Amino acid sequence: MKASNNYSFIKYPDECGAHNTHLVGGKASSLGELFRANVPVPPFFVITSKGFQEFMNYNNLLPAVSRLDNVEHDDEKLLALSKEIREKILTASLPNHLEKELGTAFHEIISVWGSIAVRSSATLEDVSEASFAGQYESYLGIKTGEQFYDAVIKCYASLFNDRAVLYRNRINKAHTNVHMAVIAQSLVRARSAGVMFTVNPLNGDPSVNIIESSWGLGEAVVNGEVIPDSYMISKVTGEVLKLKTSKNKPIKYETLDDGSVVKVENPPEGPELSLSKEEAVFLGDIGIKLEQYFGRPQDIEWVVDKRFKPPENIFVVQSRPVTVNTTVSKASRQTGLNIMDRIIQTLMAGARV
């Protein structure tokens, strides 16, 4: 992946981050932060909000957006107008110089990865990821330039989805001030996926990473449709301290060639672990890096690509802070006692049997 570039409308991971959300959008800015934390993320590039503006300008769509800002207390009118904008966007085309730039970057990534996902990354960033879920679109399994340009334009149109427009109105955000950056990200072929906590959520132990893993995409773990394999890894020595192989992993989610996601039954893997110990240890190191970079415990989504060998097969998809009371955030039972009192307290407590 390029460290910097001469493109006008494209940014690479090292150029994305919290500092330029206005240019790359919220989602790409988070991905860029992961990249800056020096953990592996599936390679991507971003078509910046400047590209979006160029597109809108070129097709003379900005006046219609301005009109949206002037609609007040009339949702029906608002939605009619949004629909009109969407239709105009979907029939418009990319300016030649923009398309050419996108084509070059696209072919570079597709030659290595075979297919990509195109995801919207709007510049409206003062709301949590969760409340945005489903507002904008993602397109998976993109293989050709034509599909790519088409997906980019669809992403642009999704900025004017009914829900997105109503939401902006509700929070009084000017429609003209929100732009759409688009992420083109290589598509991981998930062998296994899951989550990792950099603190034990059950007892607040900050000295371990807790990993849960199952076959296929992470949805199986996140939705609770399987009992995942679980791992406890020492952050201090990197050893696998505890490991539980689950025999109850009946289904998995898979991405098909066309990019669609299907739920399939797992062949009976028996005692097989969905994540090897070696991979779990690599993942543990990633957890330490992310916690250090963000300065607090993290909840991390990760995926293992079936086409590569460890450690090159592990990718982080997302990392967000967790709010767990850690054992070190409150004082010890021994705090405030002198050493003799501590010894007496220890003897009194004894060991439960």
Place this chain on the structure above:
Amino acid sequence: MFRDFDMSERKFPHAYEVATPKGAEGWETMYPQFYTFSREPGSKRDWESSLFWFQDGMHHGEPLYPLDAIHPMAWQWALSSYNSRTFVVPPALGIAHRVLNCYLYITPIPVLDPKEVERRVGYFMKRAGYYYQNWNKIFDEWKVNAEKIVKEMEGLEFRDLPEFEDEEVVFKHMGLSKSSYTLYENYHKLVLLHFRLWQKHFEMLNLGYAAYLTFYMFCKEKFPGIPDQHIARMVAGIESILFRPDQECRRLAREALKLGISDIFLRRLGYERTVEELRKVENGMKWLAELEKSKYPWFYYATGPGFFHTEPRWIDNPDIPLGFITDYIEKLMRNEDIELPTEKLRREREELAQRYKSLLKDPQDIKTFEENLQLARTVFPYVEDHNFYVEHWGHTIWYKKIREIGSILVNHGIIRNVEDIFYLNWFELSQVLYDVCANWAVGVEPAGKYYWPAEVERRRKIIETCRQNRPPPALGKPPEVITEPFTIMLWGVTKDRIEQWLSGAVQKAVNKLSGLPASPGVAEGRARVVLSAEEIVKVKEGEILVAPITAPAWNPVFTKIKATVTDIGGIMSHTAIVCREYGLPAVVGTGFATQVIKDGMRLRVDGNEGVVEILEG
């Protein structure tokens, strides 16, 4: 001692419910009355049945020979007096002992009345506080005094009785039967010095464990997932004298190479013939001089926990250290490194402590961590080193002296072989020596000549029968909480352990055993089951050692094997300490490994998780 405990199925049989194996009837007569369980109903049996007893397989994993029972008697007395009456540990009295079917069971006695616990606190603060504050100074004195006791034991002479007393008895007006009185007196002196040495053994150990436990509990509170072995590794000393005998073997191997005489060793002629060959060359003589330097006291070293006369000791069985020396010579000739990586271990120890400390945030917590760690490290050399003085050096001399007495008893027809003396307990031995001395004085045969030989035969059969019939790992109902530091730290009696014992008691056909992960790493290999110290010579390169428990004198074996599995032992057990030092995976306290695993089975030992798998039988 029990608080409410309603899981009625979590229970072991009571002692009186355990049958006597056929052929072991009358085993009780080998031990003093106070040392066995009552079978008959009554208040003694009721009291015994109200307690939770567990088998001390760690130190006394074999049937107790009557005379070897003096060791647990000595430590019951010594350990308990420091807990209950010297340092006044607030919630714990001593550890009670009973024998069942020749196996030793023990139980910690707690102080349950909160007012009484409170009353004891003041005493403990003052007394224990003094020892902690002056720890290093007291330990320095301790070493001098322990050595004095050992040497005093060594100075005791045991001579057979002459026809007539030496004439100095007359001309120096000695006023006693010098030979018989001295024999009788020195036996009792020997017993008293043995008890005295055991009193030293526990002088600082209880407090050492308490300090370690305090650091341990702090770590477990702040880092609930921290493995016990990480805590031990942060504290453990790098150069315990328990490793010294092994270091001497390494030194002698290097000397042999330097002197250019290694080929003599490689022929593996055995000790006698090797010495004979060495005497023929000048450099061989030089090496033998080096050997003599190492022998005292470093070869006064037991190949087991030190509590059995059957454990070979290096000094009496020089083939054992010679074998290790030769192994090291071979390694050196293959250009392998035989040095312990002490610098690396020291660095790792600091890094580990630093990393855990860096996870703490509260300045108070950081201070507590530092203070607790420092105290744990201060007390730890004692915890590691004291065994050498008592179980190794001291007991080697004890056995040497007992055998001297044994050969006198053979002369008087009390026993047929020297080793038979171990079938008499120490109270009986006092009677026998009276019998021998008094009847020698009378001028007739001792009465015991017509009693003991047959009795020894009877006892021999009982011991053998009991060896084949191990009673349950525990008796009675487990308590809710154990507050006695030894029970927690040394025997590792915890919830998990008791569950294991219970599950193992039910089902023995298993292909997976769990225990405490005592030393990290994973290894696969063939099993070698070693039930007693004599069998260690069977262990071959690359095998996995499976034993009830290991002992410091097995250390050189640890350079051959891939991993270790034991039946018993906690995080402070010898196996745990040595395996960490040697970088070998170890799983301790599996409960049943030696019963389930057979020689040659392929095993997978996971020292990170504490799991042993039988891959193929």
